[in-house]
Amino acid sequence: MKRTVRIQNLGGARAVILHRPHAVVQALTRQLAAIGLHVDAVWPDLDASALGADFVFFDADMGHDGQFPWAPGASPMPMIALIGSEAPGRIEWSLSIGAHAQLLKPVGDSGAYSALLIARAAFDARRAAEIEIADLRARIDERQTVVQAVTLLARQGTEAEAYAQLRQMAMTWRVTLEQAAARVVARYGAGGADDRHSRS
Amino acid sequence: MTRRIELGLLYSRSGSYCLISEACRTGALSAIAAINGDPSHGLTFHPVERDPGRNIDLYAPMADDILRNTTARHIIGCVTSWSRKEVIPVLERAGGTLWYAVPYEGFEASDHVAYTHACPNQHLLPLLDWTFPAYGRRGYLTGSNYIWGWEMNRLARDTIMAAGGEVLGERYLPIGSLDVGRMIEEIRVTRPDFIHNALIGPSSYEFLSAYKALGATDPAFLPENCPVLSCNLTECELPALGLASEGLIAAGPYFRGASDASFGSSHEEAAFKAVQELARLLAEPGSETAPLANLLTATPSLIDAQTHHTELPTLIAQVRGGAFQILERQAAQPGDPYLTHDRPRAARTLRVVS
Numbered sequence: 001m002k003r004t005v006r007i008q009n010l011g012g013a014r015a016v017i018l019h020r021p022h023a024v025v026q027a028l029t030r031q032l033a034a035i036g037l038h039v040d041a042v043w044p045d046l047d048a049s050a051l052g053a054d055f056v057f058f059d060a061d062m063g064h065d066g067q068f069p070w071a072p073g074a075s076p077m078p079m080i081a082l083i084g085s086e087a088p089g090r091i092e093w094s095l096s097i098g099a100h101a102q103l104l105k106p107v108g109d110s111g112a113y114s115a116l117l118i119a120r121a122a123f124d125a126r127r128a129a130e131i132e133i134a135d136l137r138a139r140i141d142e143r144q145t146v147v148q149a150v151t152l153l154a155r156q157g158t159e160a161e162a163y164a165q166l167r168q169m170a171m172t173w174r175v176t177l178e179q180a181a182a183r184v185v186a187r188y189g190a191g192g193a194d195d196r197h198s199r200s
Numbered sequence: 201m202t203r204r205i206e207l208g209l210l211y212s213r214s215g216s217y218c219l220i221s222e223a224c225r226t227g228a229l230s231a232i233a234a235i236n237g238d239p240s241h242g243l244t245f246h247p248v249e250r251d252p253g254r255n256i257d258l259y260a261p262m263a264d265d266i267l268r269n270t271t272a273r274h275i276i277g278c279v280t281s282w283s284r285k286e287v288i289p290v291l292e293r294a295g296g297t298l299w300y301a302v303p304y305e306g307f308e309a310s311d312h313v314a315y316t317h318a319c320p321n322q323h324l325l326p327l328l329d330w331t332f333p334a335y336g337r338r339g340y341l342t343g344s345n346y347i348w349g350w351e352m353n354r355l356a357r358d359t360i361m362a363a364g365g366e367v368l369g370e371r372y373l374p375i376g377s378l379d380v381g382r383m384i385e386e387i388r389v390t391r392p393d394f395i396h397n398a399l400i401g402p403s404s405y406e407f408l409s410a411y412k413a414l415g416a417t418d419p420a421f422l423p424e425n426c427p428v429l430s431c432n433l434t435e436c437e438l439p440a441l442g443l444a445s446e447g448l449i450a451a452g453p454y455f456r457g458a459s460d461a462s463f464g465s466s467h468e469e470a471a472f473k474a475v476q477e478l479a480r481l482l483a484e485p486g487s488e489t490a491p492l493a494n495l496l497t498a499t500p501s502l503i504d505a506q507t508h509h510t511e512l513p514t515l516i517a518q519v520r521g522g523a524f525q526i527l528e529r530q531a532a533q534p535g536d537p538y539l540t541h542d543r544p545r546a547a548r549t550l551r552v553v554s
Contacts, residue, residue: 034507035540108292
């Protein structure tokens with residue numbers, strides 16, 4: 001897959017640095033301000049206002065789950081780990097809390113820009129995959145409804161014709177095959193709809 | 201009492217981009233002479249020169265030598281982005297500062313560099329915005345095979361595509377290579393509206409001269425139909441080009457005759473201003489050992505404290521009769537190295553954000 005890194009619209013974006021007062025915060029703030037971001041440094045916990053941030057940089061050395069107002073791995077924005085000690089346990093925790101990119105300490109003159117772009121690309125890719133997985137899962141859950149709908153429609157012809165008819169209905173109604181199947185079952189299947197446990 | 205301050209100079213005085221080095225060096229030396237001749241500054245500068253002789257591997261050790269073995273904390277120098285990137289780690293370790301007086305491709309804001317020439321929101325983007333309505337949006341991209349060529353053409357491509365244009369070809373030459381035949385042939389076949397030239401030194405001279413010859417055989421390739429655009433060509437390289445430069449369109453913060461100043465080129469001007477500004481920032485005794493960041497917070501400066509870039513106007517000029525003639529002047533605007541800020545004017549529709 002060819003991925004083009006376009007100039008990202010970072011101007012005016014808000015970054016929160018979750019790190020105790022330290023030269024790292026200063027150096028990172030300078031880099032981010034030069035790029036054009038607004039920066040807040042907080043410690044020891046992210047409060048609810050962090051939910052509005054576009055990026056979160058967090059200390060991987062002293063960090064723990066309780067600092068974040070969301071479940072591990074469920075951050076609503078890209079997260080970048082600030083790693084001092086490359087101990088496997090700390091890297092494992094950074095991954096579990098949901099790091100999309102990392103920046104090694106001490107933070108010097110560079111590194112923030114690439115971390116921002118890589119974290120955003122990873123975050124977007126992960127979110128797109130999650131949406132697709134949820135969609136596929138919902139469709140798998142509806143398999144039984146599709147089978148029921150095809151069986152109901154097949155009373156007037158073959159199974160293949162019934163399937164083609166169902167597809168035609170979905171196209172006409174501009175809905176998914178699964179949604180069309182649910183309508184067919186609700187309309188023609190006496191009590192058929194009761195077997196269905198919708199999860200969508 | 202006048203303070204005696206050593207000042208590093210790190211320019212290659214031979215090799216493929218030496219005309220630019222010489223222009224920068226001339227600007228720096230004439231600023232030093234002016235400052236040394238004016239007692240009101242309370243200081244004199246004494247150049248400590250090193251010549252890497254275009255050997256990329258000598259820049260870092262020579263910068264290290266200046267910062268370690270002399271009292272100089274500031275270095276005026278570097279022409280290519282490649283050499284600048286080699287020097288930055290040395291500056292970080294030693295707490296030194298580089299004053300960089302050459303247009304570059306942006307996407308950098310080192311705490312240890314003061315950028316006194318233009319970056320893309322001050323050269324390439326206004327130049328393309330101006331070119332599209334005048335000549336069209338179908339471009340051919342050339343460049344030297346290193347970061348300047350790559351990034352400038354990436355930006356050009358993004359800007360052209362965002363404006364609904366077309367990139368008809370993109371080709372690179374190693375620094376110093378004269379092998380321009382294939383580019384010229386591709387241009388002849390694809391017939392673009394304009395050419396963006398991010399080649400440097402002899403590659404650029406060879407290309408421009410071959411393109412001039414192409415124009416003599418087919419009027420589609422005359423400057424009035426398909427001009428060559430450049431963001432780093434200034435008066436300092438015109439002698440090497442002769443007639444091949446006729447019709448070339450360049451963007452820069454200064455061209456000779458554009459103001460009352462009498463600099464030979466914008467390279468000379470940017471280096472002159474760097475030294476002049478440094479003298480101003482070092483006015484306070486004891487400041488000569490302070491890091492750039494402290495100098496910039498202590499005194500308002502033409503170097504922006506956040507980005508370390510400079511507010512500069514954009515002039516667009518064409519070589520006519522052996523000299524640049526100004527076609528367009530745009531007001532000074534701050535350097536925006538990461539292109540994260542809104543651009544003024546009609547540029548809005550051409551923004552390259554995704």
